[in-house]
Amino acid sequence: MTVEYTLFPLCEYAVTVRFSDRIDEDVNDIVHQTAARLQAERKEGIEEIVPAFSSLTIYYDPLMIDYIGIGAWLRKNIRRSEQAVRRSARTVVIPVCYGGEFGPDLPDVARFHGMTEDEVVALHSAGRYRVYMIGFSPGFAYLGGLSPRLATPRRSVPRTKVPAGSVGIAGGQTGVYPLATPGGWQLIGRTPLKLFDPHREKPSLLAAGDIVAFQPIGADEFARWSEEHD
Amino acid sequence: MIDVIEAGLFTTVQDGGRFGYRHAGVPAGGAMDAWAYRLANALVGNNGDEAVLEATMAGPTLRFRVEAVVAVCGGDFPCTLNGRTFALWKPMAVEPGDVLEVGVCRTGFRAYIAVSGGIDVPPVMGSRSTYVPAQLGGLSGRPLQRGDALPVGVTHGRRVIGRMRWGLASAARRYIGGKTKTVRAVPGPEYDEFTPASRRQFFAARYEVTTQSDRIGYRLSGPTLALVREREMVSEAVVFGTVQVPASGQPIVLMADSQTTGGYPRIAQVAAVDLPILAQARPGDFIQFQPIGPEEAMWLYKEQQQRLARWIAAIRRQWEGER
Numbered sequence: 001m002t003v004e005y006t007l008f009p010l011c012e013y014a015v016t017v018r019f020s021d022r023i024d025e026d027v028n029d030i031v032h033q034t035a036a037r038l039q040a041e042r043k044e045g046i047e048e049i050v051p052a053f054s055s056l057t058i059y060y061d062p063l064m065i066d067y068i069g070i071g072a073w074l075r076k077n078i079r080r081s082e083q084a085v086r087r088s089a090r091t092v093v094i095p096v097c098y099g100g101e102f103g104p105d106l107p108d109v110a111r112f113h114g115m116t117e118d119e120v121v122a123l124h125s126a127g128r129y130r131v132y133m134i135g136f137s138p139g140f141a142y143l144g145g146l147s148p149r150l151a152t153p154r155r156s157v158p159r160t161k162v163p164a165g166s167v168g169i170a171g172g173q174t175g176v177y178p179l180a181t182p183g184g185w186q187l188i189g190r191t192p193l194k195l196f197d198p199h200r201e202k203p204s205l206l207a208a209g210d211i212v213a214f215q216p217i218g219a220d221e222f223a224r225w226s227e228e229h230d
Numbered sequence: 231m232i233d234v235i236e237a238g239l240f241t242t243v244q245d246g247g248r249f250g251y252r253h254a255g256v257p258a259g260g261a262m263d264a265w266a267y268r269l270a271n272a273l274v275g276n277n278g279d280e281a282v283l284e285a286t287m288a289g290p291t292l293r294f295r296v297e298a299v300v301a302v303c304g305g306d307f308p309c310t311l312n313g314r315t316f317a318l319w320k321p322m323a324v325e326p327g328d329v330l331e332v333g334v335c336r337t338g339f340r341a342y343i344a345v346s347g348g349i350d351v352p353p354v355m356g357s358r359s360t361y362v363p364a365q366l367g368g369l370s371g372r373p374l375q376r377g378d379a380l381p382v383g384v385t386h387g388r389r390v391i392g393r394m395r396w397g398l399a400s401a402a403r404r405y406i407g408g409k410t411k412t413v414r415a416v417p418g419p420e421y422d423e424f425t426p427a428s429r430r431q432f433f434a435a436r437y438e439v440t441t442q443s444d445r446i447g448y449r450l451s452g453p454t455l456a457l458v459r460e461r462e463m464v465s466e467a468v469v470f471g472t473v474q475v476p477a478s479g480q481p482i483v484l485m486a487d488s489q490t491t492g493g494y495p496r497i498a499q500v501a502a503v504d505l506p507i508l509a510q511a512r513p514g515d516f517i518q519f520q521p522i523g524p525e526e527a528m529w530l531y532k533e534q535q536q537r538l539a540r541w542i543a544a545i546r547r548q549w550e551g552e553r
Contacts, residue, residue, distance in 0.1 A: 008419055009524050011469050012502045012531045016419070023464055050252045050467060052491055057467035059252065062528060063535060135465060135491030138255045138364045142465070178255075179364055196254070198354045198366045204254035 013062050015070050018055040027054045028132050032209040034078055041077050051208045052133045091211045094191050096167050097222040102190035109152050109186050121216055123147050129212040139178035139196025139204040146174040158184035165191045192225035231295045234378040238290035243349050243368035245281040248357035252490045259359045262486050262509035263340055266304040270344035272545040273301035273321045280348025281358035285341045289332025294324045296382055299346040305338020305510055320397025338406040339512040347383035396548050405507050410516040413504045416524050418496035428455040432497055436516040443513055445487040454479035468492040471500035501527040503534045
């Protein structure tokens with residue numbers, strides 16, 4: 001596959017490389033491969049390489065490298081003949097206590113799809129989800145791969161506070177709230193893991209390119225996890 | 231230590247920013263008005279990246295328990311030290327027991343209160359900046375409250391006696407004033423997708439800064455902006471100064487604490503050189519966007535950095551004279 005891309009300056013200190021204007025697994029693979037290669041070929045003045053769905057953005061020090069220099073460096077390191085290789089991505093297992101007080105919307109989601117709660121849990125935890133990118137808020141992963149059979153509209157009235165670790169569904173997306181924030185997602189469970197911890201060496205549990213699997217756990221196990229990791 | 235007698239409206243600990251974590255969804259943050267921040271630090275003899283207090287609209291009242299040099303730069307906040315007028319944009323020695331009162335801002339919106347040695351809260355992810363949305367950095371990740379005590383770093387060691395009879399010329403603060411702020415901006419990645427009328431309006435009309443404006447973003451109010459054709463956008467990187475337009479057609483300028491990615495069309499990017507002007511805009515002020523090209527924006531930014539370096543070099547020379 002021939003890789004087409006466009007380069008444009010985002011601001012005085014960042015340039016975006018855009019491969020496509022849609023969400024696609026092959027394109028996202030190329031984003032991650034390219035990000036990894038640029039990371040390996042990093043030179044002085046390159047500050048951050050941040051992948052998104054179908055683009056990546058390079059932050060640099062404009063007093064050290066100019067836009068022309070960045071463009072030349074990018075063109076040298078982005079291969080036109082890139083193959084979308086399914087890398088051996090890291091799989092991160094996220095334990096989730098589904099339903100009950102942790103997943104107050106599980107009954108509604110089950111009713112919406114004419115399923116039992118157990119069927120929703122089985123379907124959700126059988127999925128393998130790709131982390132397309134991290135964004136929106138610290139540690140928030142945009143996950144792809146939700147079964148269309150679980151796609152559920154957002155709640156009509158958002159909650160003023162969704163606890164950190166809540167696992168939800170919004171339209172065709174599923175995700176985990178890293179921080180306690182307001183939100184309109186349908187909450188089906190909660191993980192005792194911290195998706196974002198500023199005091200960890202890697203503050204975000206998930207990284208772009210990871211594969212996520214959800215593992216159902218009971219309330220007692222949730223309590224044990226929380227104690228051990230607090 | 232510095233005791234917080236009154237916290238002010240929204241006072242946070244800020245430094246030059248938290249870099250290297252955009253991939254984890256954490257924005258750079260840091261002082262909104264980098265110009266005033268850098269000069270305030272230089273005026274107290276700091277190296278440059280020390281943490282300061284960023285005051286918003288109504289400043290704090292602080293009692294010092296240590297000897298230090300203090301400077302306040304930014305908007306026109308009336309300040310007093312032990313009840314006597316305290317000039318902005320100049321260094322001042324304080325002694326234990328001295329009370330600095332930063333009042334209600336007359337023009338501009340934010341002030342930077344720098345202390346020799348810096349505000350010495352523990353760095354989180356490489357920065358002392360407060361990022362309120364994730365409650366990290368600063369003082370427990372939140373704005374100051376009455377009764378807080380702020381640790382102060384080790385100062386440059388030499389005792390400064392009396393008042394320093396110098397400060398920055400008014401040229402350093404010329405960008406602060408005015409109810410209508412002219413801000414240069416480069417057409418954004420989705421600029422061409424807006425209707426010709428919207429493109430014209432954006433640069434012709436004035437947009438009011440609404441009360442829904444904070445360190446994350448300013449919601450503006452003015453002529454509605456529309457795309458030629460609505461389309462589903464794929465989220466991409468956004469930064470401080472990105473002007474995005476949600477479905478309402480009313481633009482939002484993203485500020486220092488904005489999220490790292492966004493899914494709304496970006497009509498423009500405010501030139502970095504003019505971000506300090508934007509940081510000093512308050513609700514009720516008007517923004518007049520003026521189009522420039524990316525090369526010009528870059529050139530202006532570099533020129534501003536050189537100007538800043540010259541001011542800082544001049545301040546350092548003054549300090550050499552004091553010691």
